[in-house]
Amino acid sequence: MSVLQASVGVKGKNLEDDVQTVxxxxxxxxxxxxxxxxxxxxxxxxxxRTFQATFLARPDGLIExxxxxxxxxxxxxxxxxxxxxxQWSGDSAKxxxxxKLQSLHPELRxxxxxxxxxxxxxxxxxxxxxxxxxxxxxLQLYFQGNSKVKFSFHNAQKPNGTPNSYAADIIDSRFxxxxxxxxxxxxxxxxxxxxxxxxTWGGDWVSFRxxxxxxxxxxxxxxxxxxESGL
Ligand SMILES: [Zn+2]
Numbered sequence: 001m002s003v004l005q006a007s008v009g010v011k012g013k014n015l016e017d018d019v020q021t022v023x024x025x026x027x028x029x030x031x032x033x034x035x036x037x038x039x040x041x042x043x044x045x046x047x048x049r050t051f052q053a054t055f056l057a058r059p060d061g062l063i064e065x066x067x068x069x070x071x072x073x074x075x076x077x078x079x080x081x082x083x084x085x086x087q088w089s090g091d092s093a094k095x096x097x098x099x100k101l102q103s104l105h106p107e108l109r110x111x112x113x114x115x116x117x118x119x120x121x122x123x124x125x126x127x128x129x130x131x132x133x134x135x136x137x138x139l140q141l142y143f144q145g146n147s148k149v150k151f152s153f154h155n156a157q158k159p160n161g162t163p164n165s166y167a168a169d170i171i172d173s174r175f176x177x178x179x180x181x182x183x184x185x186x187x188x189x190x191x192x193x194x195x196x197x198x199x200t201w202g203g204d205w206v207s208f209r210x211x212x213x214x215x216x217x218x219x220x221x222x223x224x225x226x227x228e229s230g231l
Contacts, residue, residue, distance in 0.1 A: 002074050009048045010061035014040040022063055025073050026051060030106045049070060050110040054098045061185045085161055092133045092163075103132035103163035107157065108216040112168050115214065118193045119170075124186055126174045130154055132163030137229065148208050153215045153222065157229045166225055167215040177212065187211045 006013035008022045018037035023036040026047045034043030045061045052059030052069055063069045090102065100110055112128065119126040133154045141147040153167035170190055175181040182188075191201040194214040202210025217225070 002067040004070055004074070007064045008040060009045060012040065012062055012064075014105050019044065022048070022073065026127070029073070032106065046110060050113055052114045054101045054109075064132075065175040068133050088132075088163055089117055092137065093130055095131075097128055099174060100128040100131035100168070104168060105216055108166060108168065108199075111194075111199055111216070112170070112214070114197055115170065115190070115193045115199070118196075119172075119186075119189060124184070124189060125173045126190070128168050129171045129176075130156070130167075132165035149222075149231060151222070151226050153217075153225060155229070155231065157231070159228075159230050164229070166217060167213060169212040170214060171212050179218050181211065190214070201223050 001006070002021050002025060004018050004021060006015050006018055008014055008018050010157075020036055020038040020039045023033040023044055024155045025042075026033040027036065029051065031047040032043065033047035033053050034041060048063060048069070049059040049061045051073065052061070055072060062074065072156060086122055088103070092100070095103070101112065104112060116126045116128075131154070135151065135155050138147065138152055139150060139156050142150050154165050154169075156166045158163050158164045171177065172181055174185065175184065180186075187203055190212070191203045193203045199214045199216065202208075202213030202215070
């Protein structure tokens with residue numbers, strides 16, 4: 001069990017040993033705090049906020065001994081432990097926002113958090129509809145005509161079978177896919193915020209406008225991601 005002497009992060013005491021402990025715990029959970037060097041820089045703060053965004057509505061970037069973020073961070077369940085695949089079963093559209101965020105590739109996760117926050121600041125009510133989804137659900141969407149592919153970036157997984165989605169579908173909870181989403185300017189705003197963070201936006205696809213869809217890498221990498229997923 002790790003020990004934290006004092007606070008780490010935004011306006012924290014940031015003792016070198018504490019920062020190092022936090023950095024290595026963040027790393028073990030799949031976040032990227034930069035080098036484990038005991039220095040609390042922008043990358044470490046960003047990783048703390050991203051981790052907090054999976055369970056806090058307002059991530060403050062600060063970890064204090066005994067408080068919620070520390071309890072979560074120091075509990076087991078790092079990337080190295082045996083995955084509990086049962087927790088990833090069921091209809092992934094109905095998962096909590098926290099769980100949907102956790103189902104994303106670690107590089108996509110902070111970008112989606114930033115897009116959601118930017119859209120909120122513009123007066124929208126953004127929600128992730130789909131993060132990861134199973135291949136079974138993908139095939140259903142394919143046969144219903146709601147998707148053009150049998151394997152999508154939403155289906156990407158780690159070799160151990162846990163979700164590692166390269167894509168997220170983001171809607172405004174007031175509109176979903178109804179005309180209000182376009183009339184309110186939500187799709188346009190989503191495209192702007194996604195592309196500002198180097199994400200690919202499905203609204204740009206002329207053959208099949210996928211308005212809610214953002215993804216980490218271009219379509220040309222689909223075969224590589226499928227192989228990486230062991231599928
Ligand atoms: Zn999508």
